[in-house]
Amino acid sequence: MSASLSANAQNHAHKKVLKLMGSRFEITAVSDDEALAWQSIDACIEEITRIEKVISSWDERSQTAAINRNAGIKSVIVDPELFNLIVRAKKISNLTDGAFDVSYASVDKIWKFDGSMQGLPSAEEVAASVAKIDYHNIILNAEDHSVFLKEKGMKIGFGAIGKGYAANKGREIMKAMGITSGIVNASGDLLTWGKEADGSEWSIGIADPKNKRSVMAWLAVGEMAVVTSGNYEKFIEVDGKRYSHIIDPRTGYPVQGLKSVTIICPDAELSDALATSVFVLGKEKGMALINQLNGIECFLVDDKDELSYSKNLKLNYYKNGVAPSTDATQVNIGHEAN
Secondary structure: OOOOHHHHHHHEEEEEEEEOOOEEEEEEEEEHHHHHHHHHEEEEEEEHHHHHHEEEEEEEEOEEEHHHOOOOOOOOOHHHHHHHHHHHHHHHHHHHHOOOOHHHHHOOOOOOOOOOOOOOOOOOHHHHOOOOHHHHHHHEOOOOOOEEEEOOOOOOOOOOHHHHHHHHHHHHHHHHOOEEEEEEEOOOOEEOOOOOOOOOEEEEEEEOOOEEEEEEEEEEEEEEEEEEEEOOOEEEEEOOEEEOOOOOOOOOOOOEEEEEEEEEEEEHHHHHHHHHHHHHHHHHHHHHHOOOOOOEEEEEEEOOOEEOOOOOOOOOEOHHHOOOOOOOOOOOOOOOOO
């Protein structure tokens, strides 16, 4: 996704681009106070860096790494922040019947998307690869904020929810400092609030699935998260059949049928998790789930390049991809999918 920002004499859009959590972040503050804008961006970066240290499974000093080291051995007492994130993750696992599962980190990566695979793994190898994945075996104790992974070899990871959580927290910091409008874009996990510098609404441009350079529709957003999960680049082809890099944690096999899923709701953490979940659930089950949830919308592109969207999603169509105004912000869905 990319954002083109306008400005007038009062407010200006101040933006910093950098790498955080292993991904490209764009942080934008709209303000008439330049010093405050840059201070808020720096505070947002500091907060995201702090969160990464909490949830990183690669950092041996993190509480997440301690949980994984003690799988099948003993429970680990963690800070309330991490404990509550795991509680929320388990709720999403229940909601999606395991299509989303933070214990997916224990998967044996038998699928290679670097061009080295010449054939498919055996059914036995696939079954073994996901044998340790089961959110039911994440035991939580609210009294002492302890976490216990029941099986040796289990691991938790926040790759499908962490960036959204960090974006939420970054926005909170910036708003608390007085920034009433801005964007936190975590490599396609987009979180907006307020309005553009000229007072107009942020506008999300939806790329035509058959021509990614063309915007086929626009969605006006205020305080909203827009998160896309897709398989545009990471896939393999074996015997003429394409297999995406997104693996169903319940079966161990790559998911079929969809090219991208975009979730729109006020919470980036929830959007992040649901984008992956709907991709795994598939077109019918995924859309049925979203249509039951208040305040959450979705559109998806299937492997036939057909666009579907949830029942309450309001899109404005413009001939030849022309925006509502020449100053509209363009955030093209489909170019930086997870």
